[in-house]
Amino acid sequence: MTTTVPPAATPTPSVDPARWPDVARVPDVPLRAAVAARLLRRAASRRGLRVELPGGRVLRPAPAGAPVLRLHRPRAFLHRVGEGGLIGFGESYQAGDWDSPDLVALLTALATAPETLVPTGTRWLRRLYVQRPPDEELSTAANTRRNVGRHYDLSNDLFALFLDPTMSYSAALFPTGAAHAPLATHDDLAAAQHRKIDRLLDLARVGPGTRMLEIGTGWGELALRAAGRGAHVVSLTLSEQQLVLARQRIAAAGQADRAEVRLCDYRAAEGQYDAVVSVEMIEAVGRPFWPDYFATLDRVLAPGGRVALQAITMPHGRMVASSRTYTWILKYIFPGGQIPSVRAIEESATRHTRLRLTRADAYGPHYAETLRLWRERFTERSPQVAALGFDEVFRRMWELYLAHSEAGFRTGYLDLHQLLLTRDGATDAPVPTSPSRREEQRPFGGKEERP
Known part of the structure; x- marks a missing residue:
């Protein structure tokens, strides 16, 4: 009919x-x-x-x-x-x-x-x-830089069109009441991104004199925030465009003596650090290389150190079922990637390192809101995207990518976790917060998990 x-x-x-x-x-x-x-x-x-x-x-x-x-x-x-x-x-x-x-x-x-x-x-x-993912997109040391460049080296100006002034390209944490979803605007994003960064730095206990390694620089906001606390930061990236802008932003903020950005694969990280922080970088590692990733974290972490990760996650069964599937997202957006589950993170760390997962807090609905704001701004600024030389097929591709990701978080197919890993035998302590920030950091629609 x-x-x-x-x-x-x-x-x-x-x-x-x-x-x-x-x-x-x-x-x-x-x-x-x-x-x-x-x-x-x-x-x-x-x-x-x-x-x-x-x-x-x-x-x-x-x-x-x-x-x-x-x-x-x-x-x-x-x-x-x-x-x-x-x-x-x-x-x-x-x-x-x-x-x-x-x-x-x-x-x-x-x-x-x-x-x-x-x-x-x-x-x-x-x-x-x-289809199976092609071998040339497997996230080996030889392929990873090309995979990263296909997304993050598109254009700094492109990302600036829809991100907030912090240039943070990861989930923000919005202030919420006990049972109310946020009604955020783009003007709220910078504060929400700083809230996310501060919570991760608190998890890792980053403060004056802390030696901190960041794996995945982005455009430098987390490194800047850590340097502002008095930490000494080494940040690693494989994106040449991000490297240039992050260094410029750090120099402009007067933090070049405290924050250094290196063009370096995580596997080649050197030194010993009191804290290791990585935001939504594990998704680019690829499942075959998770043991290498966690072994690197363990190798560079000083005694008594802490690792704070922010990771997009999915239920373990879905992760296993999709781990050898070539998807539209892998083909066009994030080649070589694999979204982990919390269980996979815990098991990989336990099997291959002395690190243990001691805290996992879920914030999936916050990512749905972040993506909504990015998508709306990207769509509103379609003429500016075109002026940068990106054709309509590209613009439709990115509209679908942002909408697809938002839908994933709204349905629970995807989730977001902030995770704390410490050495075997270490115990977790409450995340240090000032009274004014306790309400802001409460997750809505999520739950705190303690493995």
Whole structure:
């Protein structure tokens, strides 16, 4: 049964086949497209989606306010999804085959219990389209710098368009009441980023005279904050553009005598440090190299030292199931990565080092808010993104990436943890906080976990 709605304008991004070969190419796989069509009907039914077709038709009735999947080129969409699964789904969006007036709502509906979208008896079909990550993107010492450069060396000006003045590209922590979600604005981001940084520095007990190693510099805000406490900081990055701007910001703040940024792989870290801090860098390490990562943390940590990590996480079973799957995010956004689980972090540290996980605090909903603000600012500043030389296929790719990530945190498919690791036998003490910050640091919608 179909009904009629006013037709929507069809986006037609110009796709450069040299820059976007797999987006420009529309496969011809009729049998797989037929399977994709059946799965689309199932998803629409199971999730209450409104699937709009060209000419004002609707695939099936849907309740008012239902998330909308607007198909502009159904054939291309079905053949891409039929051949490539979720990679094809993403490439189809980049090409303009489909759209949605509320991309996050649609992706949130699809990300809720995704395992139920495919009938149990037909899950063997997954083998037809699931790819393995290519060897050239494995996060070896030889490949990692290229992987990092594909994302973080795009343009400092690009990131400045949607980040706050701290240039922090990781989850912020917003002030919340006991049971109220934040209603944050972009103006709140800088303070929320400092709240996140300060909590990590408190976890690691960074203060005057602390020798601190940061793995993953970003654009230098955490190193600046630690130097402002009187710490002596060495920060490692593999992004040449981040290196340049972080050094400039540190020099401009008068902290060059306390904070040094090095172009260096984490595996080559040298020295002994009282504190090691790393924010959302473990996701780029890759599962085969987690033992090397934690061995490095253990090797450089001085006796009595503390490691504070901020990590995107996912449930352990989902992590295991997806660990050898090549996804759209890996192909286009973060090559070589793997999101860990808290359990995987704990087990890897325990098996390969003297480090033990002593504290894990969850802040997933804060990342959803952070991503919402980034996404809104990125979309608002689309003309400025174009002026930097990024075409519409790229802009649609990043809109999908930010919306996809936000949906992941809103459904709980993804979570965010701040983690404390100490040497075997050490015990955790309460995180030092001033009375004015205790309420600000309370997580909403999350929980504190103690392994």
